[in-house]
Amino acid sequence: MAVAAVSTPMAAAACPEGPQVPSTKWQQSCSAGKSPHWQRRQVSEGKRSSEGRFMGRMIITQQMEEIVRPLGPESLLLRGARLKNTKEIFGVAVYTGMETKMALNYKSKSQKRSAVEKSMNTFLIIYLIILISEAIISTILKYTWQTEEKWDEPWYNQKTEHQRNSSKILRFISDFLAFLVLYNFIIPISLYVTVEMQKFLGSFFIGWDLDLYHEESGQKAQVNTSDLNEELGQVEYVFTDKTGTLTENEMQFRECSINGIKYQEINGRLVSEGPTPDSSDGNLSYLSSFSHLNNLPHLTSSSSFGTSPENETELIKEHDLFFKAVSLCHTVQISNVQTDGIGDGPWQASLAPSQLEYYASSPDEKALVEAAARIGVVFIGNYEETMEVKILGKLERYKLLHILEFDSDRRRMSVIVQAPSGEKFLFAKGAESSILPTCIGGEIEKTRIHVDEFALKGLRTLCMAYRQLTSKEYEVINRRLFEARTALQHREEKLANAFQFIEKDLILLGATAVEDRLQDKVRETIEALRMAGIKVWVLTGDKRETAVSVSLSCGHFHRTMNILELINQKSDNECAEQLRQLARRITEDHVIQHGLVVDGTSLSLALREHEKLFMDVCRNCSAVLCCRMAPLQKAKVIRLIKISPEKPITLAVGDGANDVSMIQEAHVGIGIMGKEGRQAARNSDYAIARFKFLSKLLFVHGHFYYIRIATLVQYFREERQNVCFITPQFLYQFYCLFSQQTLYDSVYLTLYNICFTSLPILIYSLLEQHINPHVLQNKPTLYRDISKNRQLSMTNFLYWTILGFSHAFIFFFGSYFLMGKDISLLGNGQMFGNWTFGTLVFTVMLITVTVKMALETHFWTWINHFVTWGSIIFYFVFSLFYGGILWPFSDSQNMYYVFFQLLASGSVWFAIILMVVICLLLDIVKKVFDRHFHPTNTEKAQLTETNSSIKCLDSMCCFSEGETACASVGRMLERVIGRCSPTHVSRTAVANLLDVTDHQRSVDHQLVTAVLENSRYVIKIMECIGSFLYQRQEHLDSLHNGLIYLLKEQ
Missing domain, CATH: 3.40.1110 (Calcium-transporting ATPase, cytoplasmic domain N)
Incomplete structure (x- = not known):
């Protein structure tokens, strides 16, 4: 509620100007429980959202005479205002409910979408096309095959008379919709749920980070939205205010x-x-x-x-x-230092300047008033309409008119x-x-x-x-x-x-x-941003000379940098000519780094008619400084960069109300919790206490969040659900005459996303640290490896899609040929049926995607181990329980004793492990090849991040002395991809093996050596597996020996 003060004088919220109502009469009326005996009317403007604006007038009738007094923002008491310099007021409510300033200023933020989310939507459209295509192909092939006499109406699936007489168009549409339902799992609905959970839970890590906690102010980092966590790893432009930010x-x-x-x-x-x-x-x-x-x-x-x-x-x-x-x-307010600790005491002119505490909305005013007090002109305070100043111990009262x-x-x-x-x-x-x-x-x-x-x-x-x-x-x-x-x-x-x-x-x-001195580590932070490939622009309202001096002191401009200026332009033609001259100078001196200084007036002219020319100049400058900027101009500059052809990701940092517009305009808005209120922090996406925390926020949290969610999206779309999960369903239709028979049991279909595969990827997306956080912060260049949404590029999308198809073909045809119709699997000669075949495919797929997630994990905790291996164990336990009971509420008992028969076969165990290893070897070869020929800066840093005293590249996955190859298949597979040294060699030896700078020397020899070195452990795994199968099925001995012989021949 907003209250307009219409009586006793005030300082923080002043009374209306005009003749005063005698305070004695007012006090007598109030003490008697009555309103003052004078009449008054108030006329004010309608509801308006601006907090600093209020217009109205008060008409007081006293002794048959009307007195008009103006009402302005100084007469308006908003919620949270403090009453100063007077004990009580007489007011009237002018705005209530939804007409209050706060309600009118409440506006939902424009929805910001990250680059990852946009990629997800693009991929969703592609998979929607694949879904419709598969449904159309299946429907057409069904009716094509049914036209052949040998395929039409088999004895076990005779058509009814009603089906024969029904419309073919209706049957075609019905079958098309049925195939859509059968293949609908290719649309990853659960992906969006998991992503939202990951973003919400992951946002807490920013607030819990002690490195982002400012001890002096007791402020920690705040997350106002969790939708942009991964966007912190994609920033290409940083726009920052100067005062209060730098x-x-x-x-x-x-x-x-x-x-x-x-x-x-x-x-x-x-x-x-x-x-x-x-x-x-x-x-x-x-x-x-x-x-x-x-x-x-x-x-x-x-x-x-x-x-x-x-x-x-x-x-x-x-x-x-x-x-x-x-x-x-x-407009400074003042408070006496209290001796009793209770409330604001009365003004005491005898107090020394050091015993006075000044409050001001502007730090400049506070500094000047304090300086005058030190010199000898001490502002004592306001009382009614009087300003009291003490000069050489002599109190002087000035009437404020x-x-x-x-x-x-x-x-x-x-x-x-x-x-x-x-x-x-x-x-x-x-x-x-x-x-x-x-x-x-x-x-x-x-x-x-x-x-x-x-x-x-x-x-x-x-x-x-x-x-x-x-x-x-x-x-x-x-x-x-x-x-x-x-x-x-x-x-x-x-x-x-x-x-x-x-x-x-x-x-x-x-x-x-x-x-206004610089904050701690501002120069280091700006230099780190520049090393990370991020361009920094400073947008300030200060004059040119001040802004340039601060830019030089904070490292935004270097002394050796050629400073170009676009200032004091008076016309469009003059501005265009100056821009052309600047462009020519940059072209001629392309070796030298350039910095650009623009003032607000010239910027308005440049943005009016010469946006393209202005952008060409700015893109070729290492640093840009815009001075004498209005708040809306800051937002216009950011909007100009956002809509440029490159579509870069922008980030704005500010601390005051005048920075809110640019914070809301940028892709990511960072508010500094400074001394100019909390407007910027409240309207930002993230709030931090100091500018130096920006490096940890981007280089560590942004890097981790992007890698986590990018892997999550890839895992969901290509491995866990989209391609490798639905493609076997599609292939199976070729063997069941497109009768829309499902390959998997309905219970497995329901629990696959909910129970069997959800936790490993969720925990990975919350806890994964593919490299030490200190390495990320100390090496800003690693930030370039994830810029421009590289992990979710179309190239990676095609790779993961092809990989998913290859895995799906291995799952389906590997099970089909290893467990074909001509092979008797049980001792009594009984053949495996439809549900057994589908369960085998499902089992191989679940183990593969779970172990693949383990291969992607670099940072192992007990939680990762619990959910990863626990998911596989839970699947086996559940399947034994589900298939071991005749469920009375179920219409069919298709899965009864199926899993028991499956596990009773030694060939099934061999087939499962063989197909899992083959699928994973595809990833292993790709990783070895990339690390050897095209290692990223991050992969190089992974090789050198561990202390030299540690013999393994990753201490979380090292084997203890004497550990056998059969101790843990998952941990052995981690060794295969090169995360640990096969023979516990030192990190220097491995670094020398994979150092890209030496790859010109004996490249082929080194690659073959690395592959053969890893193959030895594959042999050990297969020996272990063969030993286990030999104990279960003696008739597989020859097959086992043959496989071992082939591997050793490599």
């Missing part, structure tokens, strides 16, 4: 220029250019003496100012007005105060580009030079000016402000005109310079 946003007053004289603060004393004064002289206020400027101990110089006595008085007045302007022209609020168009603010002497002053403060054009007096040129010098040091600058008002001028100003503020139509326009009328003919007092 810097601490802790302003410290450093220098100032007063009446053309430059000073710096040292130990609380203002020192002009010259030697540093002895700090033992004490910290005395510059206002300790007005007789002679040279007697002011805080203003010291290496030489005399050389001013005449007449000019001394004027110079002292200028210094006096400068610091009074600093201490009066602001008007506040001309800051806005981004004017880039300045002003106050009108009445001094104790009755004189009225207008004090103005703002950027030099907005203050200097309004000045008609003062040391304008000298101050301009000083401002540029401050900016070159990376300091933030503000200019101070004043104007003394006569009574007549004030009356005119008061009337114009009153008319503008009480208007309900076009109030903003009228106020802008009034402000422009008032803020003119000013006398320049000087300029201030505050320092």
Whole structure:
């Protein structure tokens, strides 16, 4: 609920301007439990979402006289506002429910979709086409074969009279839909469920990461959306704000220029250019003496100012007005240090400056007020309409007449105060580009030079000016402000005109310079981003000189970089010509790195008619700096990069409300939990406490999330469900005359995704670490291996699809030929039937996809072991239980005792293991070939990441001394692909074997050696398997010996 204050004066939420209702009468009315005896009416504007805007007026009828008072945002109390400088207020609710500012500002974020999700949808369309194609092919072949007399109506499947007389078109459609149902598992519905679970559960790891915890502020990383975890591994452009993002946003007053004289603060004393004064002289206020400027101990110089006595008085007045302007022209709130620890105590003018605590919406204002207090002009606080300032222990009260609020168009603010002497002053403060054009007096040129010098040091600058008002001028100003503020139509326009009328003919007092130091490890982070192939753009509202200085200090620009500029462009033609010149310079000096500086005005012209030319220049620059940027301009720049032909993934980082638009526009928005509120953090996708945490977020979490989900998608589509699961169903239709007979039992079909194969891939996608996290963070170049969605490229998609088809053919035809119709499998001569054949295919497929998942796993925990091997064990236990009972609620008992018969055959065991090994060897050969001829940077780092004291490349999978080959088939297969050394050789030897830099020397010999070395362990596995089968089936002895002989002959 929003409340408009219409009575007692306030500071944080000020009362309406106009005559005050006597507080005694108000208190008497309230104490009697009655409303005040005066009548009032309030007229306000309709609902509006902007929190900083509110327009209305209050009409008070007192003694038959109407008094109109304006209502503005300073009179509006929003939820969470604190009442300051007054004990109580009298208010009226103006907005409630869905008309409140909070409700109107609540907007659902635009749905951001990651590159992986887009790839998933593309693959889904492809598999939908495959599904429809398989259904059409099956339906056509069914009716083609049924036209042949020998295939039509077999004795065991005679058609009914109704079927013979039904429409062929209806039968065709019916069969087509039936095949769609039969093959529908090719559409991975469970993939989307698993992906959502992985994203949701995986997002907790970011919040739990202690490396992303900031101890000083007690803030940890926050995840506002889990849909973009993998997108952190695909970033190509980083757009960052400067103040509060690259810097601490802790302003410290450093220098100032007063009446053309430059000073710096040292130990609380203002020192002009010259030697540093002895700090033992004490910290005395510059206002300790007005007789002679040279007697002011805080203003010291290496030489005399050389001013005449007449000019001394004027110079002292200028210094006096400068610091009074600093201490009066602001919206700072103040709180006394408490001695009892309870609440805000009354204002105590006797307190020292160190006992006062200032609060400000702008860190610049807070720094300036604190600096003035150190110099000797202490802002004590506001009481009703009075601003209290202590000067040399003497308390002075200035009546606050008007506040001309800051806005981004004017880039300045002003106050009108009445001094104790009755004189009225207008004090103005703002950027030099907005203050200097309004000045008609003062040391304008000298101050301009000083401002540029401050900016070159990376300091933030503000200019101070004043104007003394006569009574007549004030009356005119008061009337114009009153008319503008009480208007309900076009109030903003009228106020802008009034402000422009008032803020003119000013006398320049000087300029201030505050320092905003860089955050820790900003330079290292930006350099790491550049090494990772990520382009960094800085978008700031600061002036050019300040922004360039900070860019140089933080490493965004290098000293050897050729800095190009697109600034101060006045027309489209001028901007286009400048862009062409820049493009020519870049082409001529293509060897040198270039940096580009653009200001907001020139950027508007460039984006209006010359987007392509501007993008060509930017793409060839190593770093881009945009200064004097408005919030919407930041979003436009990001949108321009997003829609460029390359379609790069963008990331925006900011800490303030003016960064919200670019954070929401970028593919990934990062909010810095800084000192300018929580707007950016609340509207971001991820929130961190410091800019340096960005490297861990991208290089480690982003890398891991992308690899995990990419493997998950590939595993689902090609191995677990799509191709190798449905293709045997399709092939089986050729052997059952396309009668739509399913190959697998319905219970297995139901539990395949839910129980048998779901946990291994889910745990893998949550815990997998294919390389040490410290290696990823210390080697940013590894980030390039996963950029541009390489793992889910069309090339990889075709590879996994072909691999899935090959596995499916091995499952089906391997079972068919090894267990063919001419082979008697049981001792009584009984043949295997349809359900036995389908169960064999299903068993081989389940073991293969599970063991393949084990081969992909690099980071083994007890959870991985439990779900991987437990899934296989659970399948066998369940199948024995399911097939060992006659279920009374089931219409058919197709699976009764099938699994028992299957396991009772030694040939089945041999066939299962043989087909699994053959399928996995396809992956093994591919991995060996890639690692040897085309290793990625990540694979090279995997070989060297382990400490030299460890004899195995991966300590999680090392074998202990004396371990036999039959101890664990899964762990042995991990050795086969080269993750562990076959003979426990040192990591150096293996690295030398697979080092791509030496592959020109004896490539063929090394490859053959590696394959043969791995083949020895395949032989050991087969010997173990053969030994086991020999104990079960003596008649397989000859087959076993023959296989061993062939392997040894290799």
